[in-house]
Amino acid sequence: xxxxxxxxxxxxxxxxxxxxxxxxxxxxxxxxxxxxxxxxxxxxxxxxxxxxxxxxxxxxxxxxxxxxxxxxxxxxxxxxxxxxxxxxxxxxx
Amino acid sequence: xxxxxxxxxxxxxxxxxxxxxxxxxxxxxxxxxxxxxxxxxxxxxxxxxxxxxxxxxxxxxxxxxxxxxxxxxxxxxxxxxxxxxxxxxxxxxxxxxxxxxxxxxxxxxxxxxxxxxxxxxxxxxxxxxxxxxxxxxxxxxxxxxxxxxxxxxxxxxxxxx
Numbered sequence: 001x002x003x004x005x006x007x008x009x010x011x012x013x014x015x016x017x018x019x020x021x022x023x024x025x026x027x028x029x030x031x032x033x034x035x036x037x038x039x040x041x042x043x044x045x046x047x048x049x050x051x052x053x054x055x056x057x058x059x060x061x062x063x064x065x066x067x068x069x070x071x072x073x074x075x076x077x078x079x080x081x082x083x084x085x086x087x088x089x090x091x092x093x
Numbered sequence: 094x095x096x097x098x099x100x101x102x103x104x105x106x107x108x109x110x111x112x113x114x115x116x117x118x119x120x121x122x123x124x125x126x127x128x129x130x131x132x133x134x135x136x137x138x139x140x141x142x143x144x145x146x147x148x149x150x151x152x153x154x155x156x157x158x159x160x161x162x163x164x165x166x167x168x169x170x171x172x173x174x175x176x177x178x179x180x181x182x183x184x185x186x187x188x189x190x191x192x193x194x195x196x197x198x199x200x201x202x203x204x205x206x207x208x209x210x211x212x213x214x215x216x217x218x219x220x221x222x223x224x225x226x227x228x229x230x231x232x233x234x235x236x237x238x239x240x241x242x243x244x245x246x247x248x249x250x251x252x253x254x
Contacts (some may be wrong), residue, residue, distance in 0.1 A: 048196060049191065068112040068164065069141065
């Protein structure tokens with residue numbers, strides 16, 4: 001699995017708070033799934049205050065990405081298999 | 094609890110460092126490591142490369158810290174239940190620090206103790222709504238306010254858990 005930082009991503013929000021990211025996903029994405037911290041998305045375990053909202057728009061995933069020195073970014077990446085994996089969580093709930 | 098090379102078991106504490114942009118972080122981390130060792134607890138530094146390097150060059154003879162972990166690896170170990178610690182001390186001065194502490198609290202049953210400092214320590218502290226022990230002080234360049242609070246609560250924290 002590719003490293004998120006080497007993937008073709010779009011930055012929707014930068015230096016955002018975890019609340020801003022959650023609110024953006026819930027109000028802008030066609031569907032969203034809440035996951036717990038540590039959920040493995042791409043090659044990383046997600047960092048955040050629960051619940052962490054992951055947005056879905058077709059094959060596009062919108063998710064928060066946190067690094068200590070750069071704060072939280074809200075990223076958008078197109079990846080069909082990962083989107084299906086996240087969507088399957090919603091069906092299981 | 095871990096077994097060290099001598100074969101005896103001792104408690105371990107992860108010191109989870111944030112971005113080292115606030116000057117007090119490295120000094121307080123070394124002081125906390127010293128205090129934990131006095132209590133018989135082995136400190137392990139988890140942080141990004143810059144945060145670890147600052148500790149590394151400040152303690153070349155390894156008087157206070159012997160073990161280091163990359164921050165992403167530390168999270169992976171907790172998430173995949175490969176390793177845990179008896180305590181997690183999380184250094185926080187911004188929103189990202191709160192996110193890391195919440196993640197650690199969700200992944201580990203061990204006590205999470207947050208050290209909140211920096212110019213905006215009250216606002217950052219108010220963002221923490223999950224269960225943890227808070228040590229908070231307005232410390233940016235001068236570590237003494239945070240050190241005083243740490244001295245007050247650390248013996249109680251490690252004896253009561």
